[in-house]
Structure formats: structure tokens, C-alpha cells
Amino acid sequence: MPWPLPAVFIEFEQYEVHQLSAWRREADIPVRLHIVTRAQTYTAGANDKRIDAALQYFDLIDRVNAAMQALSGEGFGAFQLTASATNHNHGELMENIERWLTHAIDATADRPRQAVTLSTMEIIDRV
Template identity: 45%
Template sequence: MRKAIYKAVADRLKKSNVGVKFVSLWNRNTEQLSKQKAFRLPAVFVEFEPIEWSQLSRGGRSADIRVRLHVVTETLASPEEGGKYQDRALEHLDLIERIDAEVQGLSGEGFNCFMLVESVTDHDHERVQHDEECFVTRATDTSAVKPQAVAVGVTLVRG
């Protein structure tokens, strides 16, 4: 289920014209910028928050899955009022709105439309900004469903 959701989000962002240049799974990427392979900015990393499953019949399960998008951008501009580079400094907020518009309502096989439930704005950044957008989707996973046995050739006798 997570693979299908990740691929749907990544495909949507890659095929849209929102301005995202790199999409991957989250691995505390901003904390390890000097230790890992570089990635192009702006980037979006997909994180799955812990999932609490409800069991259904015959091995199915369902859950509200929270998917957190880590939006990583870069700027040296300052957003002070009347400043020469204010618009440039606030471009990441436009990017976030475009990402939200693309992902809002996304659905696929086994999961319903994405709904935005939380936004976290980075207010403690230097050159790299790390904002977060959290969506929730209702998912039903039937990968472990067992086929139901069907009785064949049974004769009922009433007596």
C-alpha cells in the first residue's frame, strides 16, 4: 500500500509543472546534507507517519494514513517588508501552494482522496528551508486477503 501511495505522489509531482526537481522517500535528508548524495532543489520527500491498522474480514485491513511531504527549498533572500528581494524570499510559499493543489484530492487503487490536515512552516532556517505539508488518506489494503472457500456439490437433506 505504501509503495502505491508513494508512487502516486511522486508521479503526480514529477508530471506536474509545480517546480519540484527531485522527489524521494524521507530519510532526515536536511539533517545530513553534508553526508549524503546531493539532490536538486526544490525537492519533496515523502514520509509515512506510523499507521494504526483496523483489521477487516479475510485478512484485509484499513487505516487513515498520514503522508507528510517535506518541501525543501533554498534562498538567500530576505522577506522584510519593502525589501528588494521580498518576492524572491517568499517564492517557497507559492511552491507549497502549487504542491498542495496538485496533491489535494489525489486518489488511487486502494486509497481515497488526499486531504490536507497540517502545515508546518520553517521559521528557523538559514539557506535551506524545510516546510512540511501533511495529508491524510483512507486506505484499504487487500494484499493479504485469502480467497473465500466455496462449497461445491453439497446436498442439503431435510428430514
Template identity: 35%
Template sequence: MRKELYRMLCRELKAIDLIKHIDLWNHNVEFIEQEENWERPAVFVEFCPIQWNAIVPGVEYRAEPLIKLHIVTDWEGSSAEGSELQEDALKVFDLSGLLHAQLAGLSGETFLELDLVESDTNHNHEDIVESIEVYQCVAIKRLQ
């Protein structure tokens, strides 16, 4: 499920011209100074732990996993309210809408109905903004 979903996410995200880098999540923004620099906007895919439920024990399982998309952009903000600079800086949130339009309802052989369930913004960085869009789907695992 994860491999198929990741490949499909990469394909769909590459269709959004604004996105410059796509990769698996590895706490990338926490070590941004130590890593090789990647172009922004970037999207990192994080698979949260999956709790499988047996439909047919030992044969078929289902789950509703969460997938976090970490959208990392440069922060070009201004503290002056209402300024033109601040309006430009708030455009970082537009990318979340573009992702949703591209990904909503995505399905494959091992997952169904990808959809948005949560949005969060990480404010712990000086020069970047990390918007976290959390998606959920129905995952299927069949053995045999």
C-alpha cells in the same frame, strides 16, 4: 499501499516543473552537509506510522495514515521588512500551493482521497527552508 501511493506521488510531483528532486524521506535536511547534494526545490516523502483497523480480521484493514511531504528550497531571505528581497524569499511558500493543487483528492487502488491536514515550517537551517505539508488518506489493505 505505500508503494502505490509513492509511485503516484512521484508521477504527480514530476508534473510540477519547478521540482528538481523527489525521494523518500531519510532525515535528509539534518545531514545536508554529509549527503550528496541534490537539486532544489526538492520534495521528500515521509510515511508516518500506520495504525491499521481490522474490518474483517485477517483479511481486510483500513487506516487513515499521515504522509509528510518535506519541501526543501534555498533560503534567499532578507531581514529588512518590506524589501523586494523578502518578497522574493517568501515565494518558497507558493510551492506548497502548487503541490496541493496537483495532489488534492488523489486516489488509487489501495488508498482514497488524499488531502491536506497540516502545514509546518522547519526554521532550523541557515541556507534552506523546509516546508512540511501533511496529507492524510484512507488506506485499504486486503489480504488473499
């Protein structure tokens, strides 16, 4: 099914989870963004008016990068760019893959802590 362009598809890579205390867990979560646009063809000549449209592709990547760098929230830190692969040409489509990494802490299973105490009387009654 076709989709409107430009488009950004999100791919979550596999990640390892590490158990923490108090029913919490953490992970470094890698995410790939597939930025897809229509391919722009132009000649190398300076008079080709299509070069501006072709270079807008990089402006889009810059806008996506600015949005990702500002993204953080409850339970996960700011995203960091770790890799970029530009100009994967798929016929009439062009794809850029940006790989980002964030550190997340999952506290959804967190429970209130309860103090456990035994009174002196209970210990004597058991002996």
C-alpha cells in the same frame, strides 16, 4: 550527498492497521511532506527586489497542496491536509512540513469466496 532544490521528501508516520473480513485490512495513513528550498533573505522594505523570490516559496507550497488534494487511487482515498508548519530555517535551507492523511484499504490478500454445501446424501452416509 547534495540534492537539487527545490525538493520534496516524503515521510510515512507510524499507523495502526485494522483487520476487516475477507482477508482485507484498513488504515488511516499519515504522511509528512518536507518541502525544502534555498533560504531567501530580504529586508522588510518595499523596494527590496528579493521579496518576489522569497514569496515564490509559498507558491511552491500551494502547487504541492493542489497536487496532493487531487491524489487518490485504487485502494486509497483523497488526501486531506491536517497540519502545516512553515519556515523552518536550517541555515541556507528553508523547510516547510505539510502533514496529510489518507484512508487506505488493502485487498491484496483477497481470495475468491467459495460456497460450502453438504448434500443430504453426505449427511446420511455419516450417521
